[in-house]
Amino acid sequence: xxxxxxxxxxxxxxxxxxxxxxxxxxxxxxxxxxxxxxxxxxxxxxxxxxxxxxxxxxxxxxxxxxxxxxxxxxxxxxxxxxxxxxxxxxxxxxxxxxxxxxxxxxxxxxxxxxxxxxxxxxxxxxxxxxxxxxxxxxxxxxxxxxxxxxxxxxxxxxxxxxxxxxxxxxxxxxxxxxxxxxxxxxxxxxxxxxxxxxxxxxxxxxxxxxxxxxxxxxxxxxxxxxxxxxxxxxxxxxxxxxxxxxxxxxxxxxxxxxxxxxxxxxxxxxxxxxxxxxxxxxxxxxxxxxxxxxxxxxxxxxxxxxxxxxxxxxxxxxxxx
Amino acid sequence: xxxxxxxxxxxxxxxxxxxxxxxxxxxxxxxxxxxxxxxxxxxxxxxxxxxxxxxxxxxxxxxxxxxxxxxxxxxxxxxxxxxxxxxxxxxxxxxxxxxxxxxxxxxxxxxxxxxxxxxxxxxxxxxxxxxxxxxxxxxxxxxxxxxxxxxxxxxxxxxxxxxxxxxxxxxxxxxxxxxxxxxxxxxxxxxxxxxxxxxxxxxxxxxxxxxxxxxxxxxxxxxxxxxxxxxxxxxxxxxxxxxxxxxxxxxxxxxxxxxxxxxxxxxxxxxxxxxxxxxxxxxxxxxxxxxxxxxxxxxxxxxxxxxxxxxxxxxxxx
Numbered sequence: 001x002x003x004x005x006x007x008x009x010x011x012x013x014x015x016x017x018x019x020x021x022x023x024x025x026x027x028x029x030x031x032x033x034x035x036x037x038x039x040x041x042x043x044x045x046x047x048x049x050x051x052x053x054x055x056x057x058x059x060x061x062x063x064x065x066x067x068x069x070x071x072x073x074x075x076x077x078x079x080x081x082x083x084x085x086x087x088x089x090x091x092x093x094x095x096x097x098x099x100x101x102x103x104x105x106x107x108x109x110x111x112x113x114x115x116x117x118x119x120x121x122x123x124x125x126x127x128x129x130x131x132x133x134x135x136x137x138x139x140x141x142x143x144x145x146x147x148x149x150x151x152x153x154x155x156x157x158x159x160x161x162x163x164x165x166x167x168x169x170x171x172x173x174x175x176x177x178x179x180x181x182x183x184x185x186x187x188x189x190x191x192x193x194x195x196x197x198x199x200x201x202x203x204x205x206x207x208x209x210x211x212x213x214x215x216x217x218x219x220x221x222x223x224x225x226x227x228x229x230x231x232x233x234x235x236x237x238x239x240x241x242x243x244x245x246x247x248x249x250x251x252x253x254x255x256x257x258x259x260x261x262x263x264x265x266x267x268x269x270x271x272x273x274x275x276x277x278x279x280x281x282x283x284x285x286x287x288x289x290x291x292x293x294x295x296x297x298x299x300x301x302x303x304x305x306x307x308x309x310x311x312x313x314x315x316x317x318x319x320x321x
Numbered sequence: 322x323x324x325x326x327x328x329x330x331x332x333x334x335x336x337x338x339x340x341x342x343x344x345x346x347x348x349x350x351x352x353x354x355x356x357x358x359x360x361x362x363x364x365x366x367x368x369x370x371x372x373x374x375x376x377x378x379x380x381x382x383x384x385x386x387x388x389x390x391x392x393x394x395x396x397x398x399x400x401x402x403x404x405x406x407x408x409x410x411x412x413x414x415x416x417x418x419x420x421x422x423x424x425x426x427x428x429x430x431x432x433x434x435x436x437x438x439x440x441x442x443x444x445x446x447x448x449x450x451x452x453x454x455x456x457x458x459x460x461x462x463x464x465x466x467x468x469x470x471x472x473x474x475x476x477x478x479x480x481x482x483x484x485x486x487x488x489x490x491x492x493x494x495x496x497x498x499x500x501x502x503x504x505x506x507x508x509x510x511x512x513x514x515x516x517x518x519x520x521x522x523x524x525x526x527x528x529x530x531x532x533x534x535x536x537x538x539x540x541x542x543x544x545x546x547x548x549x550x551x552x553x554x555x556x557x558x559x560x561x562x563x564x565x566x567x568x569x570x571x572x573x574x575x576x577x578x579x580x581x582x583x584x585x586x587x588x589x590x591x592x593x594x595x596x597x598x599x600x601x602x603x604x605x606x607x608x609x610x611x612x613x614x615x616x617x618x619x620x621x622x623x624x625x626x627x628x629x630x631x632x633x634x635x636x637x638x639x
Contacts, residue, residue, distance in 0.1 A: 015434055052512060057476050
């Protein structure tokens with residue numbers, strides 16, 4: 001219990017120091033000579049953010065870019081790290097897996113999320129149904145990892161299964177399976193966890209978009225005798241195109257950076273590693289900061305075009321609104 | 322309404338952005354369109370999505386022997402519940418204790434300053450970007466906005482060595498094995514998005530309100546604390562909840578900066594570690610996972626509207 005008190009004291013001291021710094025800035029800004037006061041405000045209010053970003057994000061990003069071209073002792077080694085990445089089998093597996101993730105997760109989460117959004121649009125108890133599928137978004141990916149590791153638990157045929165999926169296999173007359181160990185399909189079982197998490201996000205945004213479709217259009221189509229499928233493809237999809245793009249790009253960005261799921265469930269073993277996990281492993285476990293930095297740089301280059309596209313979409317949508 | 326990720330816009334707009342907002346005619350149409358097939362399909366998906374969490378929860382309440390003997394779907398055959406798993410994982414005594422209580426406290430100790438600090442700093446910057454006048458303002462603002470594209474992986478290695486080398490004489494300013502590195506790292510990574518979102522909101526505050534205060538002789542500090550911050554509460558709440566959950570659920574930043582001891586590491590890190598080292602002790606893992614999920618789930622069910630708003634706004638972070 002004294003531990004708790006100790007930790008509380010640390011938090012209180014930290015907040016007090018922070019409050020003191022902010023109070024000092026406020027005081028200096030207010031007491032500055034009148035002619036200088038506006039300038040002092042701008043400097044004083046911006047300084048904490050600018051200083052933190054400069055030393056904590058901008059400078060490190062530049063350094064990482066440099067590190068990507070050095071070896072484990074910090075000596076420049078040209079493009080060796082990138083050669084490693086694109087030639088070594090274990091690194092190539094990482095790249096292949098990342099590609100699988102980034103294609104499958106956005107596709108499946110958006111597909112299922114859209115279907116679900118359409119279904120519940122016409123269902124009773126919409127709110128509750130929404131909450132159930134959206135809930136995984138609140139759970140940490142570590143928690144999700146534990147939940148699904150439990151689902152995938154393996155027991156030999158001679159024992160009772162305790163993992164639901166293996167039990168289903170047994171019920172269907174099959175044999176229990178090492179879901180997380182058997183490569184290459186184990187990557188798909190990890191991907192399923194991310195789909196489970198992201199579907200709720202897709203569903204909530206797409207559901208809002210579907211509700212935004214003017215009812216007159218839907219009514220008119222029905223009166224003209226359009227079938228459910230025709231309505232879906234000729235009215236729903238075109239009307240929510242913008243939202244679809246935002247959902248797909250946002251999930252894609254999140255998927256490229258996925259780390260926790262792989263770390264928790266397999267730690268990247270059994271050929272399941274992805275770029276973000278390998279970056280951590282190389283930089284902080286294997287003592288290869290150069291390789292880690294190179295992977296971080298590749299991650300940045302992969303995310304970059306998608307973020308730019310997403311930002312442009314968001315801007316366009318907001319202009320329309 | 323359009324489906325743009327709901328970046329909190331003007332105060333009024335934010336209030337009106339509940340996705341459930343419907344006009345009566347829509348309800349009539351909906352009633353007519355309600356179909357059994359769609360409802361059935363929706364329920365099937367909902368069940369599939371809920372079963373994994375449900376199974377984990379049921380298991381966390383079963384005695385260890387039962388968990389190992391058969392699956393949780395047999396619960397009706399052996400109706401036995403216990404809270405022992407929870408008292409076990411929370412306990413700090415004993416050699417094999419998972420000690421999650423301690424880590425839970427750590428998570429709280431990390432998340433509170435790591436939410437407050439960036440919110441205050443970002444609001445101050447956002448206020449200047451919205452209402453200050455200086456050369457290069459737009460360029461600087463766009464630059465900070467653009468920083469969102471830097472994945473935090475790009476910053477980890479140099480930032481860690483910076484923290485280690487940050488000394489005044491022999492005195493290490495931000496020693497490892499304390500919360501300080503985590504607070505600062507999380508604060509930094511939150512800033513680009515926070516400044517951008519809060520700026521959008523603060524710039525929508527009517528100019529007359531601020532002008533009137535200035536005429537009355539209020540300084541910038543007063544205007545900021547007495548007028549801007551209270552008026553920006555919806556945006557601050559939305560981003561605050563997002564940042565809170567983001568920090569609470571984080572694993573990567575914790576792994577790099579916490580050192581992993583019971584003095585500092587958050588509950589996610591401990592849980593990930595237990596999954597690796599005690600992968601078969603499901604009575605611990607199930608209860609532990611739930612302990613780590615209680616806070617985010619409470620936020621989710623209690624503050625769902627803010628949660629949705631914050632989540633959508635923060636879709637790009639990380």
